[in-house]
Amino acid sequence: MSDPESTHARSEREPIPRELHSFYQDRPFVSCTRCGESLADFPDGFRISKNFKKGEVIIEYALCMPCLAGMLEEASEESKGKLAEFQEKHFRNISGFDECALCPRTREEAKNEEFGLVGVCQGDNILDSALICLDCMEAMNGVLSEETRRTWDRFRQENFPGVPSDFEPFPPRPAPKVLS
Numbered sequence: 708m709s710d711p712e713s714t715h716a717r718s719e720r721e722p723i724p725r726e727l728h729s730f731y732q733d734r735p736f737v738s739c740t741r742c743g744e745s746l747a748d749f750p751d752g753f754r755i756s757k758n759f760k761k762g763e764v765i766i767e768y769a770l771c772m773p774c775l776a777g778m779l780e781e782a783s784e785e786s787k788g789k790l791a792e793f794q795e796k797h798f799r800n801i802s803g804f805d806e807c808a809l810c811p812r813t814r815e816e817a818k819n820e821e822f823g824l825v826g827v828c829q830g831d832n833i834l835d836s837a838l839i840c841l842d843c844m845e846a847m848n849g850v851l852s853e854e855t856r857r858t859w860d861r862f863r864q865e866n867f868p869g870v871p872s873d874f875e876p877f878p879p880r881p882a883p884k885v886l887s
């Protein structure tokens with residue numbers, strides 16, 4: 708019997724929606740933005756993040772789970788604790804791209820500013836998804852230490868040299884699944 712609490716309990720496998728394909732490459736993501744390995748080779752899957760501003764994609768990346776875990780590991784204990792606390796407190800236990808996972812704002816309300824879409828994927832399938840509005844991204848950023856923000860700034864600078872360093876705070880992630 709499957710656990711009803713678990714998103715893995717979904718019986719049907721959903722393909723990764725076009726919205727989470729790479730806009731710049733015009734196809735699904737095939738390799739990890741950080742290590743370059745093929746995403747299909749990670750049995751634990753990977754996470755896609757895309758940020759939109761006024762309808763345009765301003766940043767997009769896919770991180771394999773080992774890279775994601777590695778980035779999160781670099782966060783200070785204090786930041787990890789505060790972020791987990793924040794997400795636990797605000798997470799609305801909803802998936803999908805219609806509403807912010809952390810506040811009642813809808814996509815319709817957020818569409819003229821920046822918001823992030825996140826998908827936890829495995830192979831060609833999406834297991835979990837979330838929309839995070841700008842206010843919630845900023846609020847999450849606000850609980851992080853300087854040091855932790857620098858880890859993500861470095862990742863951005865190395866991979867997206869043209870992008871201003873302060874435009875995306877901490878990459879949003881669905882909670883609590885990815886926290887565990």
Ligand SMILES: [Zn+2]
Nearest residue numbers: 739742771774
């Ligand atoms: Zn990787």
Ligand SMILES: [Zn+2]
Nearest residue numbers: 807810840843
């Ligand atoms: Zn929000």
